[in-house]
Amino acid sequence: MSQKHAWRFFRSGGFDQVRLDSGADLFALEHLDQKLWVALSCPTRGVELDPATLDLVDTDKDGRIRPPEIKAAVAWACARLRNPDELIQHSANLPLTAIKDDTPEGKQLLASAHQILRSLGKPDATSISVDDTSNTAGIFAGTTANGDGIVQPESAGDETTRAAIRDVMACLGGETDRSGKPGVSQAKTEQFFAELRAYAEWRQKAEGDEAILPFGEATLPAVAALTAVKAKIEDYFGRCRLGAYDERAVAALNREEKEYLAIAAKDLTITASEVAGFPLARVVAGGALPLQAGINPAWSDAIAAFRSVVVKPLLGERESLSEAEWSEIKGKLGPCEGWLACKAGGSVERLGLARVRELLAGKAAEGVATLIAKDKAYEAEANAIRAVDKLVRYYRDLHTLLVNYVNFRDFYDRKAKAIFQAGRLYLDQRSCDLCLTVEDAGKHAAMAGLAGACLVYCDCARKSTGGKMQIVAAMTDGDSDNLMVGRNGIFYDRKGQDWDATIVKIVENPISLRQAFWSPYKKFVRMIEEQVAKRAGAAEVKAHANLESTAAAVTTADKAKPAEPKKFDVGTIAALGVGLGAIATVVGGFVAGFLSMAWWQMPLALAGLMIVVSLPSVLIAALKLRKRNLGPVLDANGWAVNAKAKINIPFGRSLTRMAALPPGSSRNLVDPYAEKKAARNTVIAVAVVAAVVFALWRYGVVERLAPGILPKSGWMKAREAAAATAAPATPAPEPPAK
Numbered sequence: 001m002s003q004k005h006a007w008r009f010f011r012s013g014g015f016d017q018v019r020l021d022s023g024a025d026l027f028a029l030e031h032l033d034q035k036l037w038v039a040l041s042c043p044t045r046g047v048e049l050d051p052a053t054l055d056l057v058d059t060d061k062d063g064r065i066r067p068p069e070i071k072a073a074v075a076w077a078c079a080r081l082r083n084p085d086e087l088i089q090h091s092a093n094l095p096l097t098a099i100k101d102d103t104p105e106g107k108q109l110l111a112s113a114h115q116i117l118r119s120l121g122k123p124d125a126t127s128i129s130v131d132d133t134s135n136t137a138g139i140f141a142g143t144t145a146n147g148d149g150i151v152q153p154e155s156a157g158d159e160t161t162r163a164a165i166r167d168v169m170a171c172l173g174g175e176t177d178r179s180g181k182p183g184v185s186q187a188k189t190e191q192f193f194a195e196l197r198a199y200a201e202w203r204q205k206a207e208g209d210e211a212i213l214p215f216g217e218a219t220l221p222a223v224a225a226l227t228a229v230k231a232k233i234e235d236y237f238g239r240c241r242l243g244a245y246d247e248r249a250v251a252a253l254n255r256e257e258k259e260y261l262a263i264a265a266k267d268l269t270i271t272a273s274e275v276a277g278f279p280l281a282r283v284v285a286g287g288a289l290p291l292q293a294g295i296n297p298a299w300s301d302a303i304a305a306f307r308s309v310v311v312k313p314l315l316g317e318r319e320s321l322s323e324a325e326w327s328e329i330k331g332k333l334g335p336c337e338g339w340l341a342c343k344a345g346g347s348v349e350r351l352g353l354a355r356v357r358e359l360l361a362g363k364a365a366e367g368v369a370t371l372i373a374k375d376k377a378y379e380a381e382a383n384a385i386r387a388v389d390k391l392v393r394y395y396r397d398l399h400t401l402l403v404n405y406v407n408f409r410d411f412y413d414r415k416a417k418a419i420f421q422a423g424r425l426y427l428d429q430r431s432c433d434l435c436l437t438v439e440d441a442g443k444h445a446a447m448a449g450l451a452g453a454c455l456v457y458c459d460c461a462r463k464s465t466g467g468k469m470q471i472v473a474a475m476t477d478g479d480s481d482n483l484m485v486g487r488n489g490i491f492y493d494r495k496g497q498d499w500d501a502t503i504v505k506i507v508e509n510p511i512s513l514r515q516a517f518w519s520p521y522k523k524f525v526r527m528i529e530e531q532v533a534k535r536a537g538a539a540e541v542k543a544h545a546n547l548e549s550t551a552a553a554v555t556t557a558d559k560a561k562p563a564e565p566k567k568f569d570v571g572t573i574a575a576l577g578v579g580l581g582a583i584a585t586v587v588g589g590f591v592a593g594f595l596s597m598a599w600w601q602m603p604l605a606l607a608g609l610m611i612v613v614s615l616p617s618v619l620i621a622a623l624k625l626r627k628r629n630l631g632p633v634l635d636a637n638g639w640a641v642n643a644k645a646k647i648n649i650p651f652g653r654s655l656t657r658m659a660a661l662p663p664g665s666s667r668n669l670v671d672p673y674a675e676k677k678a679a680r681n682t683v684i685a686v687a688v689v690a691a692v693v694f695a696l697w698r699y700g701v702v703e704r705l706a707p708g709i710l711p712k713s714g715w716m717k718a719r720e721a722a723a724a725t726a727a728p729a730t731p732a733p734e735p736p737a738k
Helices: 023-027 051-057 067-078 084-088 104-119 159-172 186-206 216-245 247-253 257-264 297-315 323-341 346-351 353-361 364-376 379-402 409-413 441-451 513-555 570-595 601-626 631-635 649-655 678-698 701-705 714-726
Strands: 009-012 015-018 039-043 093-095 127-129 423-426 430-432 435-438 454-462 467-475 488-493 498-507 656-658
Touching: 009 409, 023 067, 023 084, 051 067, 051 379, 067 084, 067 379, 084 379, 093 379, 104 127, 104 379, 127 379, 159 186, 159 346, 159 353, 159 364, 186 323, 186 346, 186 353, 186 364, 216 247, 216 297, 216 323, 297 323, 346 353, 423 435, 423 467, 430 467, 441 454, 441 467, 441 498, 441 631, 454 488, 467 498, 513 601, 601 649, 649 656
Parallel strands: none
Antiparallel strands: 009 015, 093 127, 423 430, 423 488, 430 656, 435 467, 454 467, 454 498, 488 498
C-alpha cells in the first residue's frame, strides 16, 4: 500500500506536510514514514477536542496519544465504514447507511445504533450523534439489565435480595450504573460478605468468655467510657507520683496562677479548650482521684460516665479512686480492650450482630450473585452500544485530530483554529490568536523561550464563575513598548466566554521589523530622557544643598570667614575650548558637506543615514524572526513536535492583528484636547530657519545663488584666499609684434 499510494504534500511553515484529504490517505496512513509526521505525541488534556474521544484513542490510558494509537484508531474506523471518505466530513451526525454491515461486527453495530435510537424515542431517525450515544441514562432508562454488572435493589425479584443490596449500599456505598442509578457490583458484594464473616468470627471469640466481657454486652460501653478518660487519669496519677517524689514540684504540676489569669477574662464553658489541658483534679502528693467534687469542669461529664459504668459495677460506690484501684480496673478491662483493638468487619457493625448472622445464614449472597450474572449477560450488547459511541466520536473528531497531529493544516491555513489554540487575547490594540493554556508559567517559559517569539503569560479569571487559568500568547506583530507586567486585557476562549487577563510574565524577543527599524532612535530618545532626568535630579539636590548652605551662612555670617575667590583652571578651560572646537569642526564639516549637495540629493542622504543607523537592528531582528518556531511552545505543554514549525514574518502578521480603521471609515483630525503648541512650534520654526539661513550664508550657498545680496562670510573669504595662494602665477602678456 505504501508504494502504491501516491502521497501529496503541501509546504507551509517552512517544511513539507502530508495531505490527508481523502479516505485513501487515511487508509494508507499506517504506512507513512513516521519521520514525516509533524507530531509524535500530544496530551489528552489541555487541547480543544472532546476529552472522551481522546480517551478512546489513548488505549494505554497514560494521558498521551502516540502514532501507534493514531494508526489503530484510523484502522478501526475505516474498517467499520462503507467508505473511509466519510471520516473527512467533520459531521456531528453519522448516517446509519454509512455503517458497514456486511460483517457480523458491522451488523451488531448497526443493530445497536437502531436500539439506541429506539430507546431515545427516535425509531425513524436516519442518523445518530454523540449526544445520542452519550445519553446512557436515556438509553438504559427502561431496563434494569444493561451489561455493566451493577444491579439496583429494584431489579431484584424478592425482598431478601433487595434488602441485601440495600445493606451493601448502606455499609460500603453504592456504585452508579449506566442508567445513572445507584447499585452494587460483584466485587462490592464479595467485599460485603467477607466483612460479615470477619465481624461474626470476631464477635464469636468473646461470647461466653468472662475475661473479655465481664459485664456481658454492658462491657462494651464500659470500655468506651474508660478509653475516653484513660489518658487523663494516667496523667493525674503520674503527676501525683512526681509530687510524692519531690513536694517542690506540686505547685508547677498544678499550673501556675498566671495561667489562670490568662483565661479568667474570657467567657468560659464547661468544655473550654483552655481548661481541658489542665490536670484532671488538684494534684496532691500520693493522692487519690476525686470522682465527684474537685474535677476539672471540662472533664466532669466524662468522669461521671466512667464512675457510673466502670467504677460502680467493679468497685461499688466510690467518692475517690486510688492508684491501686485504678490499676485493678485496667487489669479487669484490659482483655476487652485488646479484643476491641483487633476488631474486624467494622464497616458492617452498624447492622447489628443479629442481622449479620441472618445474612450469613440465608441465601442473600447467592441471590445477589445470580442477579449480577443476569445483568452481565447483556454485556455484549452493551459493548456494541459503546462501539457505536466510539464510531460516532471518531466520525466527528478523528480527522480533526489528524490535521493537528500528522500535519498542522488547521494551524497554517487559518480557516479553523488548531486544537492547541485556546482562544484569542485582546491586549495593547492588537489581537493574538496563538494562545495556549499552561499550568506553570515559570516552568513553561524555560522551554518555550527557545521558540524565539515574544511570549506574554497572563493570569485569567472569571469572577462570575470563579474560574481561573493561565495562558501564554505569542506577540508576532507590532512592538513591545507598552507591554509590561500588570497590564490588563480580555481573553475569549473557544466557547466565546470572556476572561479578565493580566500580564504576569514576559519573555522578550523581537516582534517585527518595524519595531527593529525604530529601535535605535527610541533607545536614543530614552537615553536622552534618562540623562535629562538624572541631571535634573542632581541639579535639584544641588540647589537644595546650596539653599541650605546659604541659609546657614546667613545665620552665621558674623562668625564665618570670608569666602576665598574661586580660581579658574586655565588648563581645563583650554581643554574645553579645544574639545568644543573639535565638535564644532565635525558638525560644521557635516553640515557643509550636506549643504553642498544638490537639493534632490539631500533627502537621499538623510534616508541613507537612517538606513545605516537602523540596518544592524533590522538585520539581527530579521534573522531572529526567521527562526521563530512553534515547536518549543508546544513541547513545553507536553507535545512532541517532529518538525521545525516556523512562524515567519507574513504568517506572524496573520496570527497577531493590529488595530486598523474599517474600510470606508472617515475621521476628523482636529483634536479639541490637543496640547497648545503654537508658541513653541513658532520658536522652533524660527530657530530652525535662522540656523539654516546662517549655515547657507556661512558656507557660501547664498553667495552662489544670489551674489552680492549679503557680505561674504569669514569662512568664504578664507577659502578664496587659500585658493588664490595655491593657484600658479599667471604670466604677463607679451607685447604685440610690430
